[in-house]
């Protein structure tokens with residue numbers, strides 16, 4: 003999704019902006035641009051396509067400036083082209099701005115501005131902002147006041163950075179519903195939509211909150227509301243390193259992130275298991291643990307892969323905590339006026355912590371007085387800050403658009419929360435201890451699964467030209483079937499569907515023929531015999547089959563075309579193991595098809611618009 007980076011200081015901003023934009027590429031974009039001030043003149047350079055094209059253009063121009071802003075755009079209003087790319091400038095080219103988010107009342111504002119004589123160059127909603135600000139400047143206000151007045155007329159969401167060549171000592175930034183962070187340096191300051199864009203320069207940051215407007219000069223920073231009330235802001239220290247967000251020798255971020263899972267799981271578990279008690283300790287939930295244990299219902303709300311993690315969480319919470327649990331798409335929850343009772347606890351799961359639908363659902367639940375809890379990966383993200391309490395997954399930065407290590411760390415945290423609640427209810431110490439012991443063994447078991455990478459690559463070669471796939475699983479592994487299908491479709495563009503295996507005979511079985519590979523998630527658990535019957539049904543209709551099976555299951559080899567054997571664990575934790583071969587299968591198929599694995603078409607890492 004769109005990215006923002008800005009610089010004001012004593013160095014040439016051009017390479018800083020380009021490097022910042024490269025760091026933001028992983029979010030997904032279709033065009034890029036920068037705006038700078040050179041000798042009191044605004045210069046905007048932009049193009050459709052990659053940041054590297056923009057870099058080539060800029061090299062020829064040989065520009066120098068101490069102030070500038072840069073943007074990667076992911077089209078929402080208007081096709082991806084140079085005119086629609088940001089920055090957008092006013093008619094006399096004195097003001098330019100970049101915008102993440104959506105201006106919902108842009109048509110009304112645009113009509114009004116056209117009546118005042120303004121001419122629009124792009125099809126974007128963002129362009130209204132620059133003319134609206136210009137309109138206030140023409141009435142005699144300074145830039146800061148003009149931005150405040152303009153934003154009080156705007157409905158929608160924004161992360162904004164604005165520069166005015168007649169006030170070249172400042173960048174104005176504003177946030178509502180789209181993340182922005184200010185980086186504090188020595189005689190230089192930064193603005194970014196994501197800390198990774200500025201981490202090479204500073205670790206001191208200030209998070210802007212919704213409704214805040216910041217005036218950033220090279221040696222000062224201050225924040226106000228749209229009504230010009232001063233706001234005190236706190237400086238935070240970032241602990242993430244640049245190494246953590248590099249590819250580390252792997253061909254793709256996705257492969258690196260799949261391979262990192264033994265380590266990320268260790269990080270999710272570190273210091274959180276109490277062995278003697280067969281329980282867990284989660285600092286972020288300490289203040290709410292009693293409320294949580296006594297809650298009458300748990301609702302889990304999320305999108306995409308995080309929603310799949312929520313489905314596994316439902317099985318865990320209901321089996322061990324005996325608390326009725328519902329899992330909702332955040333996009334549905336936010337609009338359907340959900341019934342929320344005073345004893346409900348609502349978890350919001352999000353890797354990025356910035357997903358617009360999940361954030362909106364959270365605000366809705368908070369307004370209705372629910373206990374709102376986060377399970378987030380990105381530290382300091384909006385969801386992490388908006389919730390009453392929560393748990394970080396500690397998977398480290400996930401750059402590949404396809405979520406992998408974030409998913410397994412979400413499942414791990416859900417298992418830890420299950421232990422925390424269930425041990426305070428009916429789970430015995432011995433049973434709790436068994437879960438805790440099995441959790442500790444997972445990283446080694448994942449290491450073992452990762453050694454199957456070559457075998458999985460061979461299977462990928464065999465199936466890379468298939469145009470459809472079916473994924474089937476039962477119980478805890480039904481959500482894994484959904485997740486396996488999502489991984490495949492999002493990076494290989496192969497149509498894939500996940501189903502509870504028993505549902506096959508209610509429809510999907512009509513699709514089975516020799517062109518329909520079916521992936522069965524079939525570890526030896528209480529549903530094993532039933533899955534075997536489903537495999538037989540597919541075989542009888544000529545379907546080709548791949549099974550994710552237990553390492554001691556020799557029988558299954560007689561039945562399926564390919565089997566991928568994984569170590570045993572207790573039922574509730576199997577999804578953390580069974581999903582890994584599915585991540586690798588999707589990865590290798592996409593690579594063999596020559597596709598952009600880390601930045602698949604039309605997708606963004608963090609979906610910060612509706």
Ligand code: M6R
Nearest residue numbers: 306307308352353354357404405
């Ligand atoms: O950052 P979040 O976990 O809130 O993101 C939710 C989804 O957008 C995300 O999981 C998406 O489905 C992934 N691309 C799946 O790999």
